[in-house]
Structure formats: structure tokens, C-alpha cells
Amino acid sequence: MQSTTEILEELGWNARFSEQVSRAEAEQYQPVRVMAVHRGKIAVAGAEGQRFISPYIPGAGPSDDHPTVGDWLLIHDATSEPIRVLRRMNLFKRRAPGDPRKEQMIAANVDTLFIVASCNQDFSVARLERYLVLAREVGVNPVVVLTKTDLTDAPETFAAMAHALQPGLRVETINGRDPASVACLASWCSKGKTVALLGSSGVGKSTLVNTLRGSVSIATQAIRARDGTGRHTTTVREMHRLDRGGWLLDTPGMRELQLSDAAEGISEVFDDLIEMARRCRFSDCAHRGEPDCAVRTAIADGTLPSARFDRWQKLASEDGDHPGRRTKRPR
Known part of the structure; x- marks a missing residue:
């Protein structure tokens, strides 16, 4: 017969999550993982099997406090009421389709x-x-x-x-x-x-x-x-x-993926362009017509495909236009 720890580890439980649960919490709450998100309910699994529970956490504030698939939650032993979402290793999110002011986990x-x-x-x-x-x-x-x-x-x-x-x-x-x-x-x-x-x-x-x-x-x-x-x-x-x-x-297929607050990811995927832009004469070069622009030179000599440059500019502009962020150029 499997122990509680073995069951949780099969679900993805590790030290990163266990260290977030105090001894007092462990006596009255149990960890479960969110297996599916439905409208108005979530499916969770833990040491006591699977069940459907409410996704609403009393007193939760920002949207990131609400559970999404893959999350680990603490729920009340007696009532199955969700108490809180454990700190995540990572979180994928995008701007909500139709409303760029909101984010969708x-x-x-x-x-x-x-x-x-x-x-x-x-x-x-x-x-x-x-x-x-x-x-x-x-x-x-x-x-x-x-x-x-x-x-x-x-x-x-x-x-x-x-x-x-x-x-x-x-x-x-x-x-x-x-x-x-x-x-x-x-x-x-x-x-x-x-x-x-x-x-x-x-x-x-x-x-x-x-x-x-x-x-x-x-x-x-x-x-x-x-x-x-x-x-x-x-x-x-x-x-x-x-x-x-x-x-x-x-996850449901997504033809529209509006990125949200992804400057570091853009820098990693387009690191070659960012390094190239550092060789421009001006540190705030917009790569549109300024003299001694290394990026435009690379496009002209075929080193840099213009389509890749355009995609970089579009993603950087999209990220800079995120509500609450200061609009910024790639460099």
C-alpha cells in the first residue's frame, strides 16, 4: 500500500511545495493538485483520491491567487474548501482574448x-x-x-x-x-x-x-x-x-497568443538581434533610419532576415504596451 508521500510524489509533489506547509497546517489541511479546470469547479487529486471542489478561495485577491491546472492547493480536511494556492514553480499566462487589460492563466x-x-x-x-x-x-x-x-x-x-x-x-x-x-x-x-x-x-x-x-x-x-x-x-x-x-x-488550441510581461523571454529568443543592436551608434536606436544602425546594415546585406526583425519589433511593442508597463523599445 502506497504512503501519502508516495501518492503525492507521483502527482508531482516535491520539497519546493512541502516546505511551504507548516506543521500546524498539515494537521488540518491536505495538499491536492488541480487536474482540470471546468466552468465553476475544478477537479483535484491527492492522497484521498480525486474529487470536484469549488475554485473560489475565500479572501483571495489578485487573479494569480486563483487556482489553475497544475497548481497545488491546500484544502480543508473536513469541508474540502480551498485555503490557498501554494507558491508556483512557474506560471504560463497570456493576455485574455478580447480584453488586453486582463490576463488568463x-x-x-x-x-x-x-x-x-x-x-x-x-x-x-x-x-x-x-x-x-x-x-x-x-x-x-x-x-x-x-x-x-x-x-x-x-x-x-x-x-x-x-x-x-x-x-x-x-x-x-x-x-x-x-x-x-x-x-x-x-x-x-x-x-x-x-x-x-x-x-x-x-x-x-x-x-x-x-x-x-x-x-x-x-x-x-x-x-x-x-x-x-x-x-x-x-x-x-x-x-x-x-x-x-x-x-x-x-490545453485548448490557441491561435491567438498575446504575450504578457515577457521582456526576458523576448530577450532570450532574440538574443542575436539584441547583441546586434548594441553595435548601433545610438543606444536608443529605433532601427528605422538612424545613421550607423547595425541592425539595418545586417538587413541590407542579408545577414538578418527582415521578417525576423519585424517579428522582434512586434513582440517587443506588444510587450511594452502591456497595461501598467512603461512602453519601451527593444533597445
């Missing part, structure tokens, strides 16, 4: 991020860069997973474009329906580890989850043939148990 306490894209016309370098910025901002190891290799004669072309985004970036090309092909991802899915999947609709995330679980319990939908765009399959953020003991955290 995506997932917490993630060990690895699988950035999922498909080898078809929906492949987008700009979208991959946004996901990379998000991963670098919160300090989570990213792995680009290129799916649907069975639908193209040249998967290496897509892999090359992904590799070019950042030196040393791990890129895996797979057929999401083939367990042998997906086996290359197993090393990130070991006992107690949490992997999050991010990608737009139709890239094959649900198919990938099913294959990693050895299950077909998650519905999948075909993409639209005319443009390669998928329909939303996943409608809630949810964690799935894997055979190797790890957890896959699936």
Missing part, C-alpha cells in the same frame, strides 16, 4: 513544454517564436514537436525552420498516431514530471495525448482540407496520466 508547475506544430500549411514560424518566448520567460525547457510527418514528403524542411529559431533548440518530428514514432518523447514524461502541450487547433495535440496514454479516450477532429486549420477539440485545461508515471497537461 494557462498552466502552472510545468517541467517541460511541448510546443506542437504540424507539417502542413498551418506551420507558422511566428507562432512558434511566441511559444518559445513564453517558455523562456517562465524558465521551462521547450521541445518543439512537429506532427503529421505522414502528410508531407519533406518533414526535414519544417524541422530545419524550427531549428533555426534558436541554437540548441530540441526539435522532434513525429507521426502522432504511431506509438513507435512518439516514443522519442518518453524521456520527458517520467514519474512525477509534468509536460504541457501548447499549439494551435488542428496540430494533433489530442491525437498525441491519446498515443502517449495508449488510449483513444480524447476526441479528435479532422482539419479543414482547404487551409489546414483545425477545429477546437480540447475545451478544458486538463492533466492526463501517462504509462511512465508522468503527466500531460493539455
Whole structure:
């Protein structure tokens, strides 16, 4: 029979969380992990099994005090009322669609991020860069997973474009329906580890989850043939148990990813441009027409693709326009 500690460790519990719980709290509260977020309720799991509880924490202030999938909570032994969210290892969030003044939490306490894209016309370098910025901002190891290799004669072309985004970036090309092909991802899915999947609709995330679980319990939908765009399959953020003991955290497909407060992530993903900008004559060079601009020189001689520069400027401007932040140029 498993001990309480063993059960919690299988869910991802570690010293970082246990040190946040005092002896007095441990006597009347129990830790649980948020496994899924539904409208008006959350599914949690702990030493006493799984249950649905209210997501509302009495007296909670900022939105970050409210639980999201992957979070660890303390709940009352007798009432199951949530008491507080334990301090997170990391938190993925974005600007809320339709209201840039608000932020939407995506997932917490993630060990690895699988950035999922498909080898078809929906492949987008700009979208991959946004996901990379998000991963670098919160300090989570990213792995680009290129799916649907069975639908193209040249998967290496897509892999090359992904590799070019950042030196040393791990890129895996797979057929999401083939367990042998997906086996290359197993090393990130070991006992107690949490992997999050991010990608737009139709890239094959649900198919990938099913294959990693050895299950077909998650519905999948075909993409639209005319443009390669998928329909939303996943409608809630949810964690799935894997055979190797790890957890896959699936999220609804996101075609719109407005970054929030991600200056450090942008700096890491575009570090080559930032280093180049340091060679400009003026420290506040906007790279639009100033004399002796190293960035414009690199664009003119073909060293720097103009499309990459434009994406950098757009992300930096978007981040600088975040409500409450001082607008700033890349450098």
C-alpha cells in the first residue's frame, strides 16, 4: 500500500511545495493538485483520491491567487474548501482574448513544454517564436514537436525552420498516431514530471495525448482540407496520466497568443538581434533610419532576415504596451 508521500510524489509533489506547509497546517489541511479546470469547479487529486471542489478561495485577491491546472492547493480536511494556492514553480499566462487589460492563466508547475506544430500549411514560424518566448520567460525547457510527418514528403524542411529559431533548440518530428514514432518523447514524461502541450487547433495535440496514454479516450477532429486549420477539440485545461508515471497537461488550441510581461523571454529568443543592436551608434536606436544602425546594415546585406526583425519589433511593442508597463523599445 502506497504512503501519502508516495501518492503525492507521483502527482508531482516535491520539497519546493512541502516546505511551504507548516506543521500546524498539515494537521488540518491536505495538499491536492488541480487536474482540470471546468466552468465553476475544478477537479483535484491527492492522497484521498480525486474529487470536484469549488475554485473560489475565500479572501483571495489578485487573479494569480486563483487556482489553475497544475497548481497545488491546500484544502480543508473536513469541508474540502480551498485555503490557498501554494507558491508556483512557474506560471504560463497570456493576455485574455478580447480584453488586453486582463490576463488568463494557462498552466502552472510545468517541467517541460511541448510546443506542437504540424507539417502542413498551418506551420507558422511566428507562432512558434511566441511559444518559445513564453517558455523562456517562465524558465521551462521547450521541445518543439512537429506532427503529421505522414502528410508531407519533406518533414526535414519544417524541422530545419524550427531549428533555426534558436541554437540548441530540441526539435522532434513525429507521426502522432504511431506509438513507435512518439516514443522519442518518453524521456520527458517520467514519474512525477509534468509536460504541457501548447499549439494551435488542428496540430494533433489530442491525437498525441491519446498515443502517449495508449488510449483513444480524447476526441479528435479532422482539419479543414482547404487551409489546414483545425477545429477546437480540447475545451478544458486538463492533466492526463501517462504509462511512465508522468503527466500531460493539455490545453485548448490557441491561435491567438498575446504575450504578457515577457521582456526576458523576448530577450532570450532574440538574443542575436539584441547583441546586434548594441553595435548601433545610438543606444536608443529605433532601427528605422538612424545613421550607423547595425541592425539595418545586417538587413541590407542579408545577414538578418527582415521578417525576423519585424517579428522582434512586434513582440517587443506588444510587450511594452502591456497595461501598467512603461512602453519601451527593444533597445
